[in-house]
Amino acid sequence: MTLARKPRIIGDLSALPDSAHGAAHLVWWGNLGFMLIEGTGFALAIGVYLYVTSITPSWPPAGDPLPPLFWSGLFTVGLILSEAPNLVVKRLTNRHDAERVRLGVLAMTVVGAALLVLRGFEIAVLTPSWSQDAYGSVMWMLMILHTSHIVTDFGDTAVQAAWLYTHKIGPDQFADVEDNCNYWSFVVIAWLPLYAIIYWLPRVL
Amino acid sequence: MTDDDITERARHDRLVAAWRDPPGLWGFLTTVDHKRIAARYIVTTMFLLFLAGMLALDMRLQLSAPDMHRMTPQLYDESFALHGSTMLFLVSVPVMEAMAIWLVPLMLGQRNLAFPRLAAFSYWLYLGGVLMLWIPHLLDVTPDLGWFEYPPLSGPAYSPGHRADVWAQMITFTEVAALAASVNIVATILKLRPPGMTLAKMPLFLWAMLVASLMTIFGLPAVMLATSMLISDRLVSTNFFSPAGGGDVLLFQHIWWFFGHPEVYIIFIPAVGFVSSIVETFSRRPIFGHAAMVLSMLAIGVLAFGLWVHHMFAVGLPRLGNDFYTAASLTIALPAGVQIFCWIATMVGGRPRLSVPMLWVAGFVVTFVIGGLSGVMTASAPLDLQLTDTYFVVAHFHYVLVGGAIFPLLGAFCYWFPKATGRLMSKRLGLVAFALIFGGFNLGFFPMHILGLWGMPRRIYTYGPEMGWGGLNLLATIGAAISVAGGIVFVIDAWRSFRRGAPAGTDPWGGSTLEWATASPPPPYNFDYTPAVDSLTPMWTSELIAYDGLGIDKRELLVTSVADAEPLYRQNSVGPSIWPLLASLGVAVLFVGSIFTPWAIVWGAIPVAIALTFWFWPTRDRATTGPFRKRTP
Numbered sequence: 001m002t003l004a005r006k007p008r009i010i011g012d013l014s015a016l017p018d019s020a021h022g023a024a025h026l027v028w029w030g031n032l033g034f035m036l037i038e039g040t041g042f043a044l045a046i047g048v049y050l051y052v053t054s055i056t057p058s059w060p061p062a063g064d065p066l067p068p069l070f071w072s073g074l075f076t077v078g079l080i081l082s083e084a085p086n087l088v089v090k091r092l093t094n095r096h097d098a099e100r101v102r103l104g105v106l107a108m109t110v111v112g113a114a115l116l117v118l119r120g121f122e123i124a125v126l127t128p129s130w131s132q133d134a135y136g137s138v139m140w141m142l143m144i145l146h147t148s149h150i151v152t153d154f155g156d157t158a159v160q161a162a163w164l165y166t167h168k169i170g171p172d173q174f175a176d177v178e179d180n181c182n183y184w185s186f187v188v189i190a191w192l193p194l195y196a197i198i199y200w201l202p203r204v205l
Numbered sequence: 206m207t208d209d210d211i212t213e214r215a216r217h218d219r220l221v222a223a224w225r226d227p228p229g230l231w232g233f234l235t236t237v238d239h240k241r242i243a244a245r246y247i248v249t250t251m252f253l254l255f256l257a258g259m260l261a262l263d264m265r266l267q268l269s270a271p272d273m274h275r276m277t278p279q280l281y282d283e284s285f286a287l288h289g290s291t292m293l294f295l296v297s298v299p300v301m302e303a304m305a306i307w308l309v310p311l312m313l314g315q316r317n318l319a320f321p322r323l324a325a326f327s328y329w330l331y332l333g334g335v336l337m338l339w340i341p342h343l344l345d346v347t348p349d350l351g352w353f354e355y356p357p358l359s360g361p362a363y364s365p366g367h368r369a370d371v372w373a374q375m376i377t378f379t380e381v382a383a384l385a386a387s388v389n390i391v392a393t394i395l396k397l398r399p400p401g402m403t404l405a406k407m408p409l410f411l412w413a414m415l416v417a418s419l420m421t422i423f424g425l426p427a428v429m430l431a432t433s434m435l436i437s438d439r440l441v442s443t444n445f446f447s448p449a450g451g452g453d454v455l456l457f458q459h460i461w462w463f464f465g466h467p468e469v470y471i472i473f474i475p476a477v478g479f480v481s482s483i484v485e486t487f488s489r490r491p492i493f494g495h496a497a498m499v500l501s502m503l504a505i506g507v508l509a510f511g512l513w514v515h516h517m518f519a520v521g522l523p524r525l526g527n528d529f530y531t532a533a534s535l536t537i538a539l540p541a542g543v544q545i546f547c548w549i550a551t552m553v554g555g556r557p558r559l560s561v562p563m564l565w566v567a568g569f570v571v572t573f574v575i576g577g578l579s580g581v582m583t584a585s586a587p588l589d590l591q592l593t594d595t596y597f598v599v600a601h602f603h604y605v606l607v608g609g610a611i612f613p614l615l616g617a618f619c620y621w622f623p624k625a626t627g628r629l630m631s632k633r634l635g636l637v638a639f640a641l642i643f644g645g646f647n648l649g650f651f652p653m654h655i656l657g658l659w660g661m662p663r664r665i666y667t668y669g670p671e672m673g674w675g676g677l678n679l680l681a682t683i684g685a686a687i688s689v690a691g692g693i694v695f696v697i698d699a700w701r702s703f704r705r706g707a708p709a710g711t712d713p714w715g716g717s718t719l720e721w722a723t724a725s726p727p728p729p730y731n732f733d734y735t736p737a738v739d740s741l742t743p744m745w746t747s748e749l750i751a752y753d754g755l756g757i758d759k760r761e762l763l764v765t766s767v768a769d770a771e772p773l774y775r776q777n778s779v780g781p782s783i784w785p786l787l788a789s790l791g792v793a794v795l796f797v798g799s800i801f802t803p804w805a806i807v808w809g810a811i812p813v814a815i816a817l818t819f820w821f822w823p824t825r826d827r828a829t830t831g832p833f834r835k836r837t838p
Contacts, residue, residue: 007722007734007751013763014754017774024773026319026396026764033388033422041426044463048430048445048456055453102831130443134451137443141434159818165833168826172777176823 019171021094021178031179035186038149042190045145049138049197059205060135064128067139067199071122076195078118082111083188090181093174101169101177105161108184112154119147142194149187156180216733219757224316224730226781235781237321238729242328243307244625249335250300253291255692256339260288262689265649269682271670281666282349283342289352290338290372293468294379297610298421299331301475302386304617305414307625309390311720311727312411314399314736315762316755317778319392322785322820327385329789334378337797341371348372351664353461354435356446356454361439370439370800373432377796380425387418387425394418397762398770399719400737400752408718408741409485409492412499413478416506420471423510427464431457441803455520462513470509472606474502476613477544480569483562483613483620484548486716488555491742494547501540501547508537518589527586534584541577545570560714561635565616568643572608576601579654594664597657603650615642615695622699623713627725628706634698641691649684652677717742722749735763784820791816 022028053059060066089104123143130140160180164173226232226241236242264284267276276284306327310318318324341347348368350359359369394415398407434445435457444450446457477498485492492498514522514530548570557563579601583589592598623629661674668674712721719736720727721744734751736743743749752772755761760778765771791812798805827835 007736007749009734009753010737010750011752012754013735013752013772013775016754016763016772018777020764020774024764024766026392026762026776029392029396030320030323030388033391036422037384037388037426040423041430044427044430044460048434048460051456051459052445052452056451061451099831130437131441132444132450134444134447134453137437137445137450137452140443141437141445155814159821163822165828165831167823167828169828170823170825173823173825 017171019175021171021175025175025179027172027175027179028182031182035183039186039190042145042194045138045142046193046197049142052134052138053201053205056135060202061133064133064135066202068125069199071118071125072195072199075115075118075122076191078111078115079188079191082108082115083185085111086181086184086188090178093178093181096169096171096174098164098169101174102161102164105157105164105177105180108181109154109158109161112150112157116150116154119150123147139198142198146187146191146194149190153180153184153187156183213733216757217728220730220733221728223756223758223760224728226729232781234786235325235783237317237325237779237781237785239306239310239318239321239324240625240727240729242324243303246299246303246306246328246331249332250296250303251696253295253335254300255696257288257291257296258689258692260284260291262685264288265682265685267666268668268678270679271668271672271675273667276666278666279349282351282664283347285664286348286351286354286372287338287342290348290375292606293352294376295331295335295338297472297606298383298468299379300614301417301472301610302327302383302390304475304479304614305390305418306386308621308720309393309411309414310397311624311723311731312408312718313393313397313402314719314722314732314738314751315393315397316731316760317762318389319397319762320389321779322782323385323389325782326785326789327382327389329786330378330385330792331382333789333793333796334375334382337371337375337378337793341367346371348375353465355461356435356438356457359435360446361442364439367800370436373436374796374800376432377429378793380429381792383421384425387421390414390418391422395767396764398765399735399763400765400770400772402738402770404768406738406741409481409495409498409502410478410718412502413474413476413481416502417471417474420467420474420506420509424464424467424471427460428468431460431464434460436799437803440799455517458517458520459513462516463510465516466513467509469602469605470505472610474505476569476610477502479613479617479620480548480566482716482718483566483616484551485742486620486714487560487563487566488551488557489715490551490555491717492547493550493554494543495741497543498547501543504540505537508533508540512537515584515586515589518586519593531584531586535581538577538581545574561630561632561639562616562620562714564636564639564643565612565619568639569608569612569616572604572612572643572646575651576604576608580605592657594662595657596653596661596663599663600650600653600657603646603653607646607650612643615639618699620714621720622702623709624720624725624727626703626706627709628702629709629713630702630706631698634694634701638691638695638698641694642688643691645684645687645689645691647684649681649688652681652684656681712744715744717744719743782820784816788813788816788820 085104085107089101089108092100092104128136130136157180160177226236226238267273267281306324346367348371354369354372357363394411437443438445438447444452446452446454481492511533512530514526515534518527583592583598583601619630619635656674656677659674709725711725722736723732734753735755736749736751740746755763755775760780762776762778764773764776766773795805795809795813798809829835
């Protein structure tokens with residue numbers, strides 16, 4: 001080796017732990033980075049919705065129905081309630097409780113599947129089509145953006161459940177489950193302004 | 206050989222065994238070594254810079270005299286669209302990220318990036334963007350509407366076929382690649398700093414890359430949204446930009462420039478990092494006004510998001526809006542000015558040495574100041590109404606982008622070339638290349654200011670002799686040809702030096718930051734020990750200090766706290782994997798397919814999900830508890 005200068009050794013790192021949880025963990029920051037990207041995407045898409053609203057004389061445009069409240073309301077209540085088991089699972093990861101974390105992630109997979117079914121009913125009654133007018137286009141854009149996040153996190157949680165049940169869970173994997181819980185919280189929180197804008201803004205304006 | 210040497214040799218061998226790639230093609234396809242990934246990024250961008258340069262030269266030949274008909278209007282449109290799109294999306298942004306991917310871990314004294322496989326994925330997706338633009342070009346499906354494709358011209362009514370789709374999906378590829386790289390760089394800088402490198406003691410290069418990456422994270426989702434909306438207008442008849450359906454074409458411009466203006470600074474801020482490193486080393490003193498420099502970068506990072514409307518002064522927005530954006534656009538000249546004064550103060554207060562990298566810095570200061578001043582002119586809404594869409598604007602943005610980013614990049618290339626290759630570049634050829642490129646550039650682009658003031662519009666394929674533009678256009682073409690000749694000298698120098706340049710040693714310039722502490726070229730694991738720092742210029746302190754104890758038989762990184770860089774834990778770092786490549790292939794199928802059918806987003810997601818599952822599947826022992834535990838016979 002041709003080092004510029006040999007360093008003076010001032011300490012030993014081998015006694016440090018080999019994992020961490022929460023914001024101390026490296027992957028937590030990667031997760032936050034992707035939430036920032038997607039959050040910016042949501043914010044800009046909301047901006048697009050409001051821009052189109054501002055140039056349209058009436059909202060929704062004359063002839064377009066108001067978005068129905070039943071399935072969307074059910075979905076929203078279900079989504080908010082899903083935060084309870086999600087936060088429980090997150091807390092269990094800090095305790096490194098393997099059996100309960102496995103069960104919790106499996107439960108969250110089931111919850112995700114149930115919410116996808118509700119989202120399916122919600123989408124089935126949504127009119128007008130995206131090709132009808134700009135109102136339809138921006139409404140569907142927000143719906144598809146959010147639905148893609150539900151699908152992604154459902155897939156991620158299902159794969160995680162399969163892995164957890166078949167493997168010895170190490171500290172890094174507990175941290176992964178925690179990150180997945182954080183991501184679900186992001187998906188829930190992101191929906192609240194979207195729900196208000198898609199379903200209530202047309203009623204208020 | 207002493208006992209110490211034997212120990213060091215054994216340590217080196219064990220670290221190499223832990224960090225080296227598999228041999229041959231498999232190693233090439235699976236590597237997660239940030240230096241190899243960055244090197245292929247840089248080589249690809251340089252090749253595309255050459256192609257874009259050839260397009261520019263071709264266009265300059267076309268414009269060198271009035272009434273030239275060697276190019277058809279269509280070919281000319283394709284040429285400037287391909288040139289602009291390549292330079293903005295396939296050269297300028299990715300090459301800056303590539304420099305960060307290569308340098309950030311070295312400057313942090315780390316063994317790899319935070320997310321090594323994400324870096325590999327980023328390159329393969331970027332390569333997908335390159336192929337997305339250039340393979341259709343070979344098949345005569347070349348985008349022909351410039352580097353920003355405004356609707357309604359790019360909409361389904363006026364652009365049938367797939368030229369606009371190709372352009373839009375090329376952007377999706379490159380932006381996902383850039384976002385992946387940016388998250389990686391931010392996490393690396395925030396969490397993998399060496400002990401002692403608090404935020405206050407972080408070198409300016411790292412600040413620059415942190416700010417540019419954060420700007421990417423907040424800016425690039427806008428362009429992906431804009432192009433996705435454009436594709437959906439074209440493919441599934443949405444009405445975002447269709448006035449007949451209640452949409453608005455100006456909406457595209459707003460979203461586009463919300464990204465497009467920060468984009469300029471996403472390219473420029475890394476250059477601030479290059480220039481700061483070069484000026485510090487060759488002035489032989491720490492940069493004057495470190496805190497002022499950091500604050501000015503942060504100020505630019507914020508202000509850049511409040512300027513986008515100055516690209517739209519001519520579209521008829523409310524006057525108060527124009528006034529606000531004029532004021533905001535003038536404001537950003539202040540932090541940029543602070544930076545220029547800090548560099549000059551560093552040189553004046555130091556003992557500057559003239560070298561090829563410093564020449565590029567001098568060229569940068571001169572050119573960027575001219576570009577900045579013409580920017581202050583075009584920031585004024587009334588003047589901009591006269592100058593917009595003329596050659597004045599072409600001159601302005603080439604002065605800013607070439608002067609503000611490419612010159613510092615070439616300086617950075619010369620500065621870090623000895624570290625990357627272990628060899629020195631030729632000073633003589635370096636001087637020749639600088640003189641030709643700098644002189645040719647100014648000869649080529651300065652006359653365009655005058656042509657613009659004379660009213661020559663941009664994006665015209667020819668002009669009549671009665672306009673009186675022939676002389677200055679010929680001068681501009683001669684300048685462009687001289688610049689290209691300089692580029693060829695630069696490449697010859699780099700290639701010759703790479704093959705048989707003089708050995709560089711570890712620290713040929715007396716550099717101030719940690720990358721100069723390791724061998725040239727650095728070994729796969731970068732550093733034998735984990736450096737610690739106690740100043741902004743750790744290489745200029747009386748002795749280097751470091752920690753031992755990070756794994757030498759396995760891939761490990763030291764994770765530290767965000768503000769104070771206190772050691773927290775040892776992070777396992779993943780090894781080579783084919784899954785980033787396969788995942789990017791899956792994404793490529795999805796992106797290309799979605800030009801033709803929206804269902805590609807559904808069935809294209811399946812292979813992507815499979816590849817990502819294998820990518821992230823942790824390799825650990827089977828469970829010994831629970832219903833699916835490993836059962837022993």
